[in-house]
Amino acid sequence: MSRLVVVSNRVADPRKTAAGGLAVALGEVLNNSGGLWFGWSGKLVDRPAGSPQPVRMHHAGQVTLATMDLTRVDYDAFYVGYSNGVLWPVFHYRLDLADFDAGYIEGYRRVNQLFARQLLPLLRPDDILWVQDYHLIPLAAELRALGCQQRIGYFLHIPLPPPLILAAIPGHDWLVKGLCAYDLVGFQSGADLEHFTDTIRSEAHAQDLGEGRWRVFNRTLQAGAFPIGIDVQEFNALTQGIEAVDMYERMRREYSRRKLLVGVDRLDYSKGLPQRMRAFRELLAKYPDTRNSATLIQIASPSREDVSAYTDILHELESLCGSINGNYGELEWMPVRYMHRTVARSRLPGLYRASRVALVTPLRDGMNLVAKEFIASQDPEDPGVLVLSRFAGAAEQLKEALLVNPYDTEATAAAIHVALQMPVEERRERHVAMLATIRRTDVHWWCDSFLHLLGQTEAHESGTPWLRL
Structure with missing residues (x-):
C-alpha cells in the first residue's frame, strides 16, 4: 500500500x-x-x-x-x-x-x-x-x-x-x-x-x-x-454532547416566544454579511408580522483584522446591526444579536438545532460547510429551513434549500419570510432530501x-x- x-x-x-x-x-x-x-x-x-x-x-x-x-x-x-x-x-x-x-x-x-x-x-x-x-x-x-x-x-x-x-x-x-x-x-x-x-x-x-x-x-x-x-456521524455526536444540548435548551428557553434565525461566518468580505443585514432589515420593514418575533443571531468570528478591507466591513456590519436594533428594537426584543467572536464548535450544533432558519448567503464561496452542519444538526420531526446563496458551492448539491441571490435584497427578504412561514410537512421533505445528500457525499x-x-x-x-x- x-x-x-x-x-x-x-x-x-x-x-x-x-x-x-x-x-x-x-x-x-x-x-x-x-x-x-x-x-x-x-x-x-x-x-x-x-x-x-x-x-x-x-x-x-x-x-x-x-x-x-x-x-x-x-x-x-x-x-x-x-x-x-x-x-x-x-x-x-x-x-x-x-x-x-x-x-x-x-x-x-x-x-x-x-x-x-x-x-x-x-x-x-x-x-x-x-x-x-x-x-x-x-x-x-x-x-x-x-x-x-x-x-x-x-x-x-x-x-x-x-x-x-x-x-x-x-x-x-x-x-x-x-x-x-x-x-x-x-x-x-x-x-x-x-x-x-x-x-x-x-x-x-x-x-x-x-x-x-x-x-x-x-x-x-x-x-x-x-x-x-462533513463527517455527519461526528457532527451528530457533537449535537448530542453536553455543551450542544445545554446551548439548545438555553436558546429554547430564552427565545420561547421568538423565531430564531442564525448566521455563522468568519468576518470576511466574501460572506455577504452587510447584504444579509440589509435583507433582514428589509424583512422587518416589509413584513410587520416578523417584528417582535424574528431574532437573528449573527456570529462573525474574527479574521485577518490587520487588513483594511476587514476593518471596513467590521465597521459597516456594526453600524448596520446598531441601526436595525435602534429602528426596530423594543425594550423586550432586539432584532439582531451580533457577536464578533468565535463560538466553540461543540456548542454550535445546539444553536443550529434551536434555529428555525439558517442564513448562509455568501457572495462567493467554495463550498460552505455551515450549510451542511445546519442540516445535520436538525430535529428530523421539526427541522429548520436553509436559506442558501446560489453563489455558494453547496448550492449545486443542496437544491432543496431556498436558493437566493444575496445581491437582491428584496428577493432575499421574501425568501426569509417564506422560510419562517414554511409548514412542517414541507420542511421535513426538504430536510430528508438534503440530509440524504450530505450523508452520501460526506467528508469520507x-x-x-x-x-x-x-x-x-x-x-x-x-x-x-x-x-x-
Missing part, C-alpha cells in the same frame, strides 16, 4: 479535539497508510528570507507530522501578501481588493520552492502526494523541477474564477501551468471545474481526452469536481473518491522535463 503524504499551509494534529472535520478525515486516511503530513509549523523565526529551516518530526498515532518554521519576511510575502492579498480576493471575484502591485509574487514562489526542497528528501518512491489549497499552487511544478516522479494530486478549497477574472492576475499563466503539473486537480463544484477547463483550453490549447482527462504541456492531467462534505466520500482516482492516474512521465516556473 502506497503511503499518503498530505501537504498544506498549516499542519493539524488530527487527534486533538480542536481539530475540524477535515483534519480528522485526513488523519484517518493518513493513519491507515502510516502517512506523512507536511507544512508550516505556525511559528515565525528571525532569519533571512528563503533560508532553509529544519524540519521537525513527531508522531500522532501512525501519522508523522513534519513541520518547518517560516521567516517573518517570507510569511508576510507568501501568506499575507500573495495568498491572501492577491489570490483570495481574485478567486472570490473581488478584483477591487487585490493588491497586484506589492511585489509579493517572489515571496510566494520562494516559499513554494522552500517547501519542495524540504519535502523532497522525506519522500519514498511509491508515495502519493495530496497538496491542499491556494497557498501551494506551484508546489508540484517545484517538485517536478527537482526530479519528483510520484503521483501528486491537488485540491482547491476556494472557488476558481472564470478565465477573464483569473487573467487579471499579472503573470497568471504561470499559475495555470502550475496547476497542470499535478496528476489530478480537484475542485469544489462543477462550475469551478468548468472554469478550469475553459482556461486550459483557451490559454494552453489543452486536448480533451474524455472522462476528465486532458493533454496539456506535453503531459496528461485528470480534473474533476469533488464537493467536500470526498477523501476516498479523490484518492481512488489519484491512485488510478498515470504516474508523471519520466521523460517529460519540467522547468521551474
Whole structure:
C-alpha cells in the first residue's frame, strides 16, 4: 500500500479535539497508510528570507507530522501578501481588493520552492502526494523541477474564477501551468471545474481526452469536481454532547416566544454579511408580522483584522446591526444579536438545532460547510429551513434549500419570510432530501473518491522535463 503524504499551509494534529472535520478525515486516511503530513509549523523565526529551516518530526498515532518554521519576511510575502492579498480576493471575484502591485509574487514562489526542497528528501518512491489549497499552487511544478516522479494530486478549497477574472492576475499563466503539473486537480463544484477547463483550453490549447482527462504541456492531467462534505456521524455526536444540548435548551428557553434565525461566518468580505443585514432589515420593514418575533443571531468570528478591507466591513456590519436594533428594537426584543467572536464548535450544533432558519448567503464561496452542519444538526420531526446563496458551492448539491441571490435584497427578504412561514410537512421533505445528500457525499466520500482516482492516474512521465516556473 502506497503511503499518503498530505501537504498544506498549516499542519493539524488530527487527534486533538480542536481539530475540524477535515483534519480528522485526513488523519484517518493518513493513519491507515502510516502517512506523512507536511507544512508550516505556525511559528515565525528571525532569519533571512528563503533560508532553509529544519524540519521537525513527531508522531500522532501512525501519522508523522513534519513541520518547518517560516521567516517573518517570507510569511508576510507568501501568506499575507500573495495568498491572501492577491489570490483570495481574485478567486472570490473581488478584483477591487487585490493588491497586484506589492511585489509579493517572489515571496510566494520562494516559499513554494522552500517547501519542495524540504519535502523532497522525506519522500519514498511509491508515495502519493495530496497538496491542499491556494497557498501551494506551484508546489508540484517545484517538485517536478527537482526530479519528483510520484503521483501528486491537488485540491482547491476556494472557488476558481472564470478565465477573464483569473487573467487579471499579472503573470497568471504561470499559475495555470502550475496547476497542470499535478496528476489530478480537484475542485469544489462543477462550475469551478468548468472554469478550469475553459482556461486550459483557451490559454494552453489543452486536448480533451474524455472522462476528465486532458493533454496539456506535453503531459496528461485528470480534473474533476469533488464537493467536500462533513463527517455527519461526528457532527451528530457533537449535537448530542453536553455543551450542544445545554446551548439548545438555553436558546429554547430564552427565545420561547421568538423565531430564531442564525448566521455563522468568519468576518470576511466574501460572506455577504452587510447584504444579509440589509435583507433582514428589509424583512422587518416589509413584513410587520416578523417584528417582535424574528431574532437573528449573527456570529462573525474574527479574521485577518490587520487588513483594511476587514476593518471596513467590521465597521459597516456594526453600524448596520446598531441601526436595525435602534429602528426596530423594543425594550423586550432586539432584532439582531451580533457577536464578533468565535463560538466553540461543540456548542454550535445546539444553536443550529434551536434555529428555525439558517442564513448562509455568501457572495462567493467554495463550498460552505455551515450549510451542511445546519442540516445535520436538525430535529428530523421539526427541522429548520436553509436559506442558501446560489453563489455558494453547496448550492449545486443542496437544491432543496431556498436558493437566493444575496445581491437582491428584496428577493432575499421574501425568501426569509417564506422560510419562517414554511409548514412542517414541507420542511421535513426538504430536510430528508438534503440530509440524504450530505450523508452520501460526506467528508469520507470526498477523501476516498479523490484518492481512488489519484491512485488510478498515470504516474508523471519520466521523460517529460519540467522547468521551474
